Amino acid sequence: MKLSTRTYPLGPIQTNCYIVSNSSKQCLIFxxxxxxxxxxxDIKANQLKPLAIFLTHTHFDHIGAVNEVRDAFNIPVYVHEKEVAWLADPMKNGSGKYAELPNYIVDEPQYEHIIRGEQVFTIEDFTFKAVFTPGHSPGSISYIFEEGGFAIVGDTLFEGSIGRTDLIGGSMPVLLQSIHDKLLTLPEDTIIYPGHGDYTTPAAEMEANPFLNGF
Structure with missing residues (x-):
C-alpha cells in the first residue's frame, strides 16, 4: 500500500513531526x-484518522504536544522503556533548562505502550520495524518502513551531521555504532527523515557526512 509522509517543523527549534498516512486516510504520528x-x-482538515503516536525519544522538543494530540483523537502513545521516566523528569527531557519559554515546560506526557525490544509493528495496513539507535539518548528508536523505502530516525542522523551526544545519557561511540549498524546498512536510497532539517539518504551520508568518514 502506498504511504504518504507529511513533515511538520514545529516550535522554536523546528523539530520535525511526521504524519504517515495510507490510502484509507489512516495515519501514524511521530x-x-x-x-x-x-x-x-491539519489532521482534521485532511480527514485523516490517527491510530497511534510513536516517539523516537523523549527530549522536550519531541514530546511537547503528546497529550494534546493524544487526547484529541483518543489514541495510544508508544515510548522506549529506557525513557519512560524521562517523560516526567524536566532535567532528563530538557524542558527544565528552558524555564523562560512557557510553552516548553512539558507536563508529564501520558503513554499506553512501552517498547521493550526491537520488533515489527503491524497496525491496520502499516507494517514497520522499531530498531534501537541509542547514542543521542539511551532510548532512541528509529522506525523503518521497508516497503515504503523510508525511515524516521529522530535525532540520530542528520543531513551532513549526527545527533548531539553531550546531553544526559549521550555517547558518541554508541551513536556512531547505531548509525553504522542500523541506518547505513539500509538500502542506499532509503529516505532518512531526521528530527530536524531536510531528509537525506544513507548513500548521501556515506559520501559526504564528515562525522562518518571512519565508516
Missing amino acids: DPGEEGERLIR
Missing part, C-alpha cells in the same frame, strides 16, 4: 513536539 492545535487542525 514526535508531536509542539503546536498541537496546528497538528490537530
Whole structure:
C-alpha cells in the first residue's frame, strides 16, 4: 500500500513531526513536539484518522504536544522503556533548562505502550520495524518502513551531521555504532527523515557526512 509522509517543523527549534498516512486516510504520528492545535487542525482538515503516536525519544522538543494530540483523537502513545521516566523528569527531557519559554515546560506526557525490544509493528495496513539507535539518548528508536523505502530516525542522523551526544545519557561511540549498524546498512536510497532539517539518504551520508568518514 502506498504511504504518504507529511513533515511538520514545529516550535522554536523546528523539530520535525511526521504524519504517515495510507490510502484509507489512516495515519501514524511521530514526535508531536509542539503546536498541537496546528497538528490537530491539519489532521482534521485532511480527514485523516490517527491510530497511534510513536516517539523516537523523549527530549522536550519531541514530546511537547503528546497529550494534546493524544487526547484529541483518543489514541495510544508508544515510548522506549529506557525513557519512560524521562517523560516526567524536566532535567532528563530538557524542558527544565528552558524555564523562560512557557510553552516548553512539558507536563508529564501520558503513554499506553512501552517498547521493550526491537520488533515489527503491524497496525491496520502499516507494517514497520522499531530498531534501537541509542547514542543521542539511551532510548532512541528509529522506525523503518521497508516497503515504503523510508525511515524516521529522530535525532540520530542528520543531513551532513549526527545527533548531539553531550546531553544526559549521550555517547558518541554508541551513536556512531547505531548509525553504522542500523541506518547505513539500509538500502542506499532509503529516505532518512531526521528530527530536524531536510531528509537525506544513507548513500548521501556515506559520501559526504564528515562525522562518518571512519565508516
